Amino acid sequence: MxxxxxxxxxSSVSRLQMNMQAMDRAREDISTxxxxxxxxxxxxxxxxxxxxxxxxxxxxxxxxxxxxxxxRAAAEENILDRLGNLLSRGIELSVQQSSSTGNxxxxxxxxxxxxxxxxxxxxxxxxxxxxxYLFGGTRAGEAPFDVPATTVAPFSRLVNSxxxxxxxxxxxxxxxxxxxxxxxxxxxxxxFLDTNALQALRDLSTALGNNDVAAIGTSMTxxxxxxxxxxxxxxxxxxxxxxxxxxxxxLDALQLSLEAFxxxxxDVEVEKAMIDLVGKQTLYQAAMAATTRVLGLSLADYL
Numbered sequence: 522m523x524x525x526x527x528x529x530x531x532s533s534v535s536r537l538q539m540n541m542q543a544m545d546r547a548r549e550d551i552s553t554x555x556x557x558x559x560x561x562x563x564x565x566x567x568x569x570x571x572x573x574x575x576x577x578x579x580x581x582x583x584x585x586x587x588x589x590x591x592x593r594a595a596a597e598e599n600i601l602d603r604l605g606n607l608l609s610r611g612i613e614l615s616v617q618q619s620s621s622t623g624n625x626x627x628x629x630x631x632x633x634x635x636x637x638x639x640x641x642x643x644x645x646x647x648x649x650x651x652x653x654y655l656f657g658g659t660r661a662g663e664a665p666f667d668v669p670a671t672t673v674a675p676f677s678r679l680v681n682s683x684x685x686x687x688x689x690x691x692x693x694x695x696x697x698x699x700x701x702x703x704x705x706x707x708x709x710x711x712x713f714l715d716t717n718a719l720q721a722l723r724d725l726s727t728a729l730g731n732n733d734v735a736a737i738g739t740s741m742t743x744x745x746x747x748x749x750x751x752x753x754x755x756x757x758x759x760x761x762x763x764x765x766x767x768x769x770x771x772l773d774a775l776q777l778s779l780e781a782f783x784x785x786x787x788d789v790e791v792e793k794a795m796i797d798l799v800g801k802q803t804l805y806q807a808a809m810a811a812t813t814r815v816l817g818l819s820l821a822d823y824l
Contacts, residue, residue, distance in 0.1 A: 573783045579699070580772050586695040587772075589651070590705035591765050596650050597706040598758040601751055604645055604718060607638045608748040611722055615741035618729060625732045632729035639722040643668055643676065646713045656709035659691030665709040666719075672727055676719050677709070688714055697768040705761060707754060716750035717743060 614631045617623060623631075646656050646666040653661035660679060667678035675686045689709035694702040713719050721743040728736035 570783055573779050577776060577779055580776055583697050583772055584769065587697050587765050587769050590695045590697065590703055591762065593650055593655065593705040594758055594762050594765065596648065596655055597712075598755060598762070600645050600648055600655070601712065601755045601758065604642060604712070605748055605751045605755070607642050607645075608718060608721070608744055608751065611635060611638055611725055612741060612744045612748065614729075615725055615737050615744060619734055619737040619741060623734075623737075628729045628732050628737075632726050635722060635726040635729060639719065639726060640668055642713065642719055642722060646676075646709050646719075655706060656689060656712055658689040658708035658710070659693070660689065661693065665689040666713065669723075672723060676714065697765065698771065701768065703761065703764055703768065705765070706758070712751075712754060716747045716754070718747045718751065721747045 614635060618628045618631050643666045647664045648655045654664055655661075657663055657665050663679060665679060666676050669676055675688075677686055677688045679687050679689060681687045692704045692706075692708055694704050697703050721740060724743060725737065725740035728740050
């Protein structure tokens with residue numbers, strides 16, 4: 522009989538301890554608001570929570586990339602607008618000096634202004650952003666343009682390993698989502714050389730210096746074409762800005778979905794947890810009462 526009483530006692534105490542642990546667990550769930558605090562609580566759900574956390578950290582990096590890319594896109598759009606103004610002024614001067622009212626003296630004065638326009642355009646090409654040259658392409662650490670020494674010298678100051686001049690090339694892409702890349706801005710060749718902007722201003726300067734009315738008229742046409750090309754680039758930048766905005770909105774929507782999913786996996790419903798705690802307390806009290814009755818039995822109760 523002594524062995525039987527010990528078994529009953531150990532079993533009763535074990536059940537009481539289990540009930541107490543369950544109550545402590547319920548109280549901790551309520552106080553922390555989470556049902557998963559260690560991997561052992563729910564290995565499958567905990568692994569998913571870890572994966573979601575990793576994804577959300579990556580999203581923060583994508584947001585930083587978007588902010589930098591948006592800054593580069595906005596900087597280029599501003600430069601393109603200013604370049605367009607320089608070309609527009611060049612067109613005005615070519616119109617004025619190609620008319621019968623122009624003469625050698627007025628054209629010499631206009632040439633001095635066009636030379637200033639050309640120098641200003643080259644300065645725009647050497648704009649820095651975040652410590653790098655915005656239009657340097659893959660060689661963003663070097664100034665891409667320089668005022669040429671002669672009327673036939675190249676505008677690019679970059680050279681290859683043999684010392685031969687090369688134009689700015691390549692682009693810097695940024696990752697704005699898993700496997701999704703955006704090019705925030707053009708390189709110097711695309712903006713200043715492919716549009717013929719610098720060459721058009723230099724041709725006008727040469728024509729004005731030579732007092733060549735026909736060449737001035739030709740320069741006017743070239744400048745207008747360059748101006749139109751720059752406006753096309755402005756449109757492209759607007760599209761890129763819209764793409765970056767959409768990428769940011771997509772990240773926001775994805776983050777909300779991930780946060781909701783993580784909450785479903787990790788967090789506890791407080792109302793449900795409180796009801797569960799009350800049930801466990803009731804069960805514990807009943808177990809205490811039953812244990813008291815069982816352990817209070819005497820030898821006479823078994824006879």
